[in-house]
Amino acid sequence: MTDEFYLAETKLSETDNSIDSDIQGCLSSSSGKSFITFAGAGSGKTYSLKKALDFLKEKYADSFSRHGKQVAVITFTNNAADEIMNRIEQNPVFMVSTIHSFCWAAIAGFNEDIRKWYLEVIPTELSELKYMEKRGRAGKASEARKRRIIRLNEKMEWLNEPRSFIYDPNGVNTSQNSLSHADVLKIFSSFLTKKPMMEEVIVNKFPFIFIDESQDTNTDVINSFFNLQSIKSNKVVVGLFGDTMQRIFSGGEAELGKTKPKGWEIFDKKMNHRSAVRIVGLGNQIRSEDDGRTQFALAGALEGFVRYFILPIGLPDKDKIEAEIRGRMAEITGDSNWTDTTSKETAILLLEHKMAGRRLGFVELWDALSRSDKIKDRISEGTNPELNFFSEIVFPLAEASLNENRATLMSILRARKSPLLEVSVLDSNKNDPLQPARIAEQAFKEIVSNNDVNFADVLNVIAEYKLLIIPEKLKSFITLEDVDKDLENELQAEDEGDTEDDELSAWTEALETNFFQIRNYKNYVEDNSIFRTHQGVKGNEFDRVMVVMDDQEAGGFLFSYEQYFGAKELSRSSQQKKDSGEETGLDRTRRLFYVTSTRAKMSLVHVIYTSDVAKVRENLIERKFARQDEIVEI
Numbered sequence: 001m002t003d004e005f006y007l008a009e010t011k012l013s014e015t016d017n018s019i020d021s022d023i024q025g026c027l028s029s030s031s032g033k034s035f036i037t038f039a040g041a042g043s044g045k046t047y048s049l050k051k052a053l054d055f056l057k058e059k060y061a062d063s064f065s066r067h068g069k070q071v072a073v074i075t076f077t078n079n080a081a082d083e084i085m086n087r088i089e090q091n092p093v094f095m096v097s098t099i100h101s102f103c104w105a106a107i108a109g110f111n112e113d114i115r116k117w118y119l120e121v122i123p124t125e126l127s128e129l130k131y132m133e134k135r136g137r138a139g140k141a142s143e144a145r146k147r148r149i150i151r152l153n154e155k156m157e158w159l160n161e162p163r164s165f166i167y168d169p170n171g172v173n174t175s176q177n178s179l180s181h182a183d184v185l186k187i188f189s190s191f192l193t194k195k196p197m198m199e200e201v202i203v204n205k206f207p208f209i210f211i212d213e214s215q216d217t218n219t220d221v222i223n224s225f226f227n228l229q230s231i232k233s234n235k236v237v238v239g240l241f242g243d244t245m246q247r248i249f250s251g252g253e254a255e256l257g258k259t260k261p262k263g264w265e266i267f268d269k270k271m272n273h274r275s276a277v278r279i280v281g282l283g284n285q286i287r288s289e290d291d292g293r294t295q296f297a298l299a300g301a302l303e304g305f306v307r308y309f310i311l312p313i314g315l316p317d318k319d320k321i322e323a324e325i326r327g328r329m330a331e332i333t334g335d336s337n338w339t340d341t342t343s344k345e346t347a348i349l350l351l352e353h354k355m356a357g358r359r360l361g362f363v364e365l366w367d368a369l370s371r372s373d374k375i376k377d378r379i380s381e382g383t384n385p386e387l388n389f390f391s392e393i394v395f396p397l398a399e400a401s402l403n404e405n406r407a408t409l410m411s412i413l414r415a416r417k418s419p420l421l422e423v424s425v426l427d428s429n430k431n432d433p434l435q436p437a438r439i440a441e442q443a444f445k446e447i448v449s450n451n452d453v454n455f456a457d458v459l460n461v462i463a464e465y466k467l468l469i470i471p472e473k474l475k476s477f478i479t480l481e482d483v484d485k486d487l488e489n490e491l492q493a494e495d496e497g498d499t500e501d502d503e504l505s506a507w508t509e510a511l512e513t514n515f516f517q518i519r520n521y522k523n524y525v526e527d528n529s530i531f532r533t534h535q536g537v538k539g540n541e542f543d544r545v546m547v548v549m550d551d552q553e554a555g556g557f558l559f560s561y562e563q564y565f566g567a568k569e570l571s572r573s574s575q576q577k578k579d580s581g582e583e584t585g586l587d588r589t590r591r592l593f594y595v596t597s598t599r600a601k602m603s604l605v606h607v608i609y610t611s612d613v614a615k616v617r618e619n620l621i622e623r624k625f626a627r628q629d630e631i632v633e634i
């Protein structure tokens with residue numbers, strides 16, 4: 001049998017070296033050359049970004065520091081920003097930040113413009129909510145919608161006079177004058193597109209702007225940079241790094257990297273510097289069904305290992321089966337580290353947090369929240385503000401309260417600006433300023449002493465006693481006595497149609513689940529455990545990777561390995577989308593399969609739980625994802 005489909009062709013490591021000097025050709029402040037480096041997994045995009053930064057430091061560090069200019073490096077997550085900062089030498093010429101921090105730094109202080117922006121957009125949201133309320137069913141989501149409408153009306157009133165706005169890129173942004181994460185991006189893009197003064201500020205401060213993982217960067221933001229480049233091409237160089245095949249979060253620009261925008265240079269890297277020859281071959285084969293881009297493996301690289309274990313769904317004790325598979329991999333590869341579950345060089349990739357949820361105990365919470373696409377992405381990143389309110393503030397407070405650790409308790413309340421510690425409250429209780437806080441804490445403790453308490457009850461006690469500031473969105477769930485009756489009448493639900501505001505209905509359900517799942521969630525998000533999600537692993541590499549695919553357990557609707565591997569037919573709506581050329585779950589699943597398959601340097605095992613073992617086996621062989629001998633029986 002020919003190896004053409006299985007093993008990548010090899011080339012010398014130096015093959016792409018000229019690209020770094022081509023990029024350098026763009027890096028002078030009036031070059032007029034912005035560029036896009038879109039290339040496959042492991043091709044050294046981050047590596048080239050570092051080279052470009054080293055080059056700019058050498059060339060401009062002194063003059064930029066005299067003129068207050070900087071090179072901006074924008075990343076997708078805090079982790080990615082840290083990763084880049086670790087790779088480059090610390091130097092004030094660089095400003096490495098997440099997209100949220102960057103956008104906030106640009107708009108902070110433009111209070112009057114922000115106020116006007118809100119006055120323009122809130123009426124639109126209000127009319128959408130009212131429309132949904134008319135069509136939606138009565139029930140908790142409808143209640144939440146009504147409260148949201150009330151809050152937005154209040155906000156419109158609050159916006160009647162000048163205000164100053166705040167924002168914390170890593171925080172929960174709870175107060176009336178704080179911006180949400182999504183709004184920061186929207187406001188920045190709107191200003192950069194519509195306000196010439198903002199264009200000037202940005203290009204004067206940042207003559208070079210790099211955006212990493214740009215395929216997942218918010219569409220509005222990316223397009224505002226395209227606009228900036230077209231207007232100020234002589235004053236700014238924008239460099240985008242990314243890979244269309246690795247776009248896995250919603251919100252990214254689908255067309256980016258597929259065409260050559262006017263006035264942009266395009267650089268293509270052909271080598272894979274990460275993986276063994278067989279793994280590069282698999283990446284190529286997966287990609288052949290998408291954009292057909294291929295990579296070369298390094299000359300002299302080892303062949304490496306790809307294996308598949310295809311198993312029926314519903315087996316008991318999967319943890320044991322998967323441990324057995326790692327044992328088999330140790331035998332097959334001769335690498336005993338496969339059985340060391342603490343190794344930092346091994347990763348077990350689970351589809352979405354739900355599977356980790358089952359293993360680690362937050363499955364109901366995950367089930368409820370993942371009904372909303374908007375929330376789901378942010379859970380995967382560990383950056384959902386409302387969830388973080390519970391995991392970073394409420395849960396530590398509950399622990400401190402239960403353990404009677406007063407010092408921690410007070411420091412949380414102080415750091416989180418508890419309304420009970422405001423000067424006015426303290427002053428009005430001259431004899432015992434902390435009495436209200438104590439009473440509140442007692443009530444809170446009573447509630448969280450119950451192991452079966454749900455999120456809603458915890459939230460309500462916090463609200464009732466004003467123990468903490470509650471994030472804007474969660475305020476919609478506080479049980480108010482006085483829901484505006486007129487408004488309720490006006491919006492009388494007609495109990496028809498099933499349009500739901502998915503974010504609010506997801507929270508409606510989530511709040512009914514057990515509060516203490518948050519402990520497990522927190523452990524999971526913070527822990528460097530061997531388990532990671534398929535999505536969360538982007539940008540990383542490991543010697544050994546085990547990918548577990550189990551649609552039934554993952555329960556998501558964004559990805560379907562069962563459809564991707566031919567065990568299930570496409571749903572009618574997916575088929576319709578496919579026929580009309582729209583993106584389907586199949587495209588998303590293919591990209592995710594590409595991302596997970598390309599993390600391994602040496603050995604990769606795919607564990608697929610399916611309703612049709614025979615079909616998946618046949619499909620893998622037919623599509624040349626697997627050779628016969630790579631499918632292992634246990």
Ligand SMILES: Nc1ncnc2c1ncn2[C@@H]1O[C@H](COP(=O)(O)OP(=O)(O)OP(=O)(O)O)[C@@H](O)[C@H]1O
Pocket residue numbers: 013039040041042043044045046047048243246273274538539540541598
């Ligand atoms: N020119 C090179 N010479 C030597 N090693 C390289 C070179 N380019 C990249 N590498 C190494 O190859 C690996 C992959 O590189 P890098 O992480 O930069 O790729 P990437 O394109 O950003 O990957 P991905 O898109 O999968 O996140 C890293 O270990 C990196 O150090």
